[in-house]
Amino acid sequence: MDRYLLIVSTVCFLAAVVHTIVELRAGLFRPIRFNFFAIGLGFIFQTAFLSVRGHALGRCPLTNLFEVFVFLAWSVALMYMLVGPPYRLSLMGAFTAPLVVLLQGFALVAPIDIRHPVKAPANPWLEFHASISIVAYGAFALACIAGVMYLIQERQLKTHQLHSIFYHLPPLTHLFATITRLLWWGFALYTLGIVSGFFTGHPLPRVQVVAAIGVWLLYATILQGRHLRWFAPRRVATLCIIGFSVALALLWGIEFTAEMSPLP
Amino acid sequence: MNLFCLGLSHHTADVATREQFTGSATTESILRQTGCAEALLLTTCNRVEVYAVSQKRVSTDEIARCLTRRIDIDPHDYAPPFYRYEAEKCVQHLFRVASGLDSMVVGESEIFGQSKKAYESARTSGAVGPYLHRLFQRAFRVAKQVRTHTDIARGAVSVGSVAIDLAQRIFGKLSECKVLVLGAGETSERTARALISRGVRDLRVANRSIERAGELAQAVGGRAVLFDEWATQCREIDILITATASETPLLTPGELAPMLRERLDRPLFIIDIAVPRDVDPGVNEMEGVYLYDIDSIRSVAEQSLALRRQQIAAAEAIIAEHVADFVDSISRGLNRPSQAAEHSPLGENPLRASEL
Numbered sequence: 366m367d368r369y370l371l372i373v374s375t376v377c378f379l380a381a382v383v384h385t386i387v388e389l390r391a392g393l394f395r396p397i398r399f400n401f402f403a404i405g406l407g408f409i410f411q412t413a414f415l416s417v418r419g420h421a422l423g424r425c426p427l428t429n430l431f432e433v434f435v436f437l438a439w440s441v442a443l444m445y446m447l448v449g450p451p452y453r454l455s456l457m458g459a460f461t462a463p464l465v466v467l468l469q470g471f472a473l474v475a476p477i478d479i480r481h482p483v484k485a486p487a488n489p490w491l492e493f494h495a496s497i498s499i500v501a502y503g504a505f506a507l508a509c510i511a512g513v514m515y516l517i518q519e520r521q522l523k524t525h526q527l528h529s530i531f532y533h534l535p536p537l538t539h540l541f542a543t544i545t546r547l548l549w550w551g552f553a554l555y556t557l558g559i560v561s562g563f564f565t566g567h568p569l570p571r572v573q574v575v576a577a578i579g580v581w582l583l584y585a586t587i588l589q590g591r592h593l594r595w596f597a598p599r600r601v602a603t604l605c606i607i608g609f610s611v612a613l614a615l616l617w618g619i620e621f622t623a624e625m626s627p628l629p
Numbered sequence: 630m631n632l633f634c635l636g637l638s639h640h641t642a643d644v645a646t647r648e649q650f651t652g653s654a655t656t657e658s659i660l661r662q663t664g665c666a667e668a669l670l671l672t673t674c675n676r677v678e679v680y681a682v683s684q685k686r687v688s689t690d691e692i693a694r695c696l697t698r699r700i701d702i703d704p705h706d707y708a709p710p711f712y713r714y715e716a717e718k719c720v721q722h723l724f725r726v727a728s729g730l731d732s733m734v735v736g737e738s739e740i741f742g743q744s745k746k747a748y749e750s751a752r753t754s755g756a757v758g759p760y761l762h763r764l765f766q767r768a769f770r771v772a773k774q775v776r777t778h779t780d781i782a783r784g785a786v787s788v789g790s791v792a793i794d795l796a797q798r799i800f801g802k803l804s805e806c807k808v809l810v811l812g813a814g815e816t817s818e819r820t821a822r823a824l825i826s827r828g829v830r831d832l833r834v835a836n837r838s839i840e841r842a843g844e845l846a847q848a849v850g851g852r853a854v855l856f857d858e859w860a861t862q863c864r865e866i867d868i869l870i871t872a873t874a875s876e877t878p879l880l881t882p883g884e885l886a887p888m889l890r891e892r893l894d895r896p897l898f899i900i901d902i903a904v905p906r907d908v909d910p911g912v913n914e915m916e917g918v919y920l921y922d923i924d925s926i927r928s929v930a931e932q933s934l935a936l937r938r939q940q941i942a943a944a945e946a947i948i949a950e951h952v953a954d955f956v957d958s959i960s961r962g963l964n965r966p967s968q969a970a971e972h973s974p975l976g977e978n979p980l981r982a983s984e985l
Contacts, residue, residue, distance in 0.1 A: 522799065523913065525925040527932055532783050536801035537896060597916045598894055 370414040377407030385459035424487035431478035438468040440503025498558030504551030512605035636678030656756035727772040736781040784933025804828040812873035871907035
């Protein structure tokens with residue numbers, strides 16, 4: 366039953382992707398109505414799925430790789446809702462939907478929804494640690510999307526080749542402000558996630574701790590470089606893309622090792 | 630009732646021909662001389678057109694005679710290249726005109742205002758009855774829909790507007806931008822005025838003659854700075870417009886590099902409209918600097934025009950839908966709301982009461 370909710374949610378996001386492609390090809394892209402409602406509806410179904418799954422498990426639905434991917438997709442959609450109207454109503458929505466479709470599509474298709482036997486009652490600290498870390502990943506994902514948009518816009522301005530997409534992206538300075546804001550949100554949430562991990566009362570696997578601190582250091586370097594102006598805006602945008610790719614790969618690794626040796 | 634339109638436009642007649650038929654006629658004189666039930670005269674620099682409704686067929690010569698400025702010209706002998714559209718074709722033509730599809734610069738919005746003005750003038754004089762009232766109200770709605778649902782009006786197509794459009798694409802609101810205009814010639818003044826009209830509040834003018842800089846600064850509401858100081862201003866400005874008569878580049882990458890280090894993260898947008906160029910092209914390679922010279926601005930304008938032309942098919946589709954619906958509603962009677970107005974496939978509001 367809960368998987369149907371996820372399928373409907375994926376279809377909503379897919380509708381936003383298809384709509385954007387069709388409209389962009391026809392040169393008629395108007396993001397205000399359709400994309401916002403499609404993503405909003407998809408978000409409601411995502412939330413419903415997580416709620417149903419959470420009730421069934423009696424804990425936060427982050428017990429296997431499938432649920433982690435769905436929770437990550439939900440976090441991306443959540444950040445999109447919170448990021449602010451100028452970006453939400455621009456092509457950012459159109460760039461967000463494919464990422465969510467990819468994450469949820471993979472979760473639905475891959476055989477990763479394996480139920481582990483519950484060994485102990487839910488640990489609130491562990492759940493908080495896991496969920497807040499994934500929400501932080503949502504912010505990093507959106508920073509990555511904004512980085513892609515920044516590089517597209519910047520490239521067109523530099524080469525003087527302005528395509529239709531140019532007129533649908535937010536101004537360059539606004540995009541950079543969004544990247545910075547999302548990086549700070551993500552970093553603050555991730556820090557909270559890491560710190561809360563030490564209160565779970567269980568020894569965390571060394572590889573997970575090292576990977577988590579590695580991601581934290583990566584984003585700390587980007588933010589410090591941005592603050593001290595070591596990195597130009599274009600470099601920051603590029604690092605956001607690299608950073609999220611690395612973070613996603615490490616998340617996979619963390620979840621993989623967690624599934625090999627699950628915590629109680 | 631016969632609904633028709635006839636006229637001359639930049640497509641069919643040169644300006645010398647058009648001016649023979651512009652300025653003498655009024656809607657009242659057309660009504661009086663031709664016996665039309667309703668008439669509306671639309672005159673712009675690119676067209677002179679009459680939209681009319683009559684019980685009996687009114688010949689093109691009769692209308693042309695009303696429009697001609699010189700009584701010694703017999704339009705019958707002169708045979709000016711008037712086009713004439715009847716019924717459905719007339720409706721389609723007006724919708725295309727109001728939407729800017731028939732304009733010299735495709736998608737320009739000036740024609741919309743001119744059509745509205747012509748309609749208001751004819752309505753005030755009582756020359757517009759229920760047919761033309763409904764036709765023009767629908768034309769205005771179609772034009773708005775075309776502009777909203779297509780990219781027909783996207784992108785700037787003149788040098789000044791391209792510069793402003795690009796600045797807005799980089800900075801968003803221009804009200805927080807600091808602008809330096811280098812050179813106080815006519816082009817500088819035009820661009821400065823355009824920037825002020827878009828909200829720029831901090832505009833500085835530098836010129837070899839400080840008096841001329843002062844005059845321009847006063848005229849546009851900016852402030853004059855010494856020419857020797859212009860380079861140091863680059864540390865804090867966001868937009869630089871250069872249009873001097875210098876024979877050699879005034880700004881090179883070597884000169885700009887130390888200033889960029891002192892700037893915050895904000896990009897620097899340089900519009901070099903001088904020939905020969907004031908800014909070394911190598912400056913565009915620098916991080917955070919966007920340099921546009923006169924050729925690249927023209928290239929952007931041409932790209933915008935090409936983009937607009939790509940939108941014609943989409944705009945025509947919207948127009949065709951409205952033409953069919955309008956003709957249908959007219960054939961069913963003026964007082965019955967149309968199906969498209971009740972269930973608009975394009976998500977528009979129902980037909981306004983004023984149309985009925």
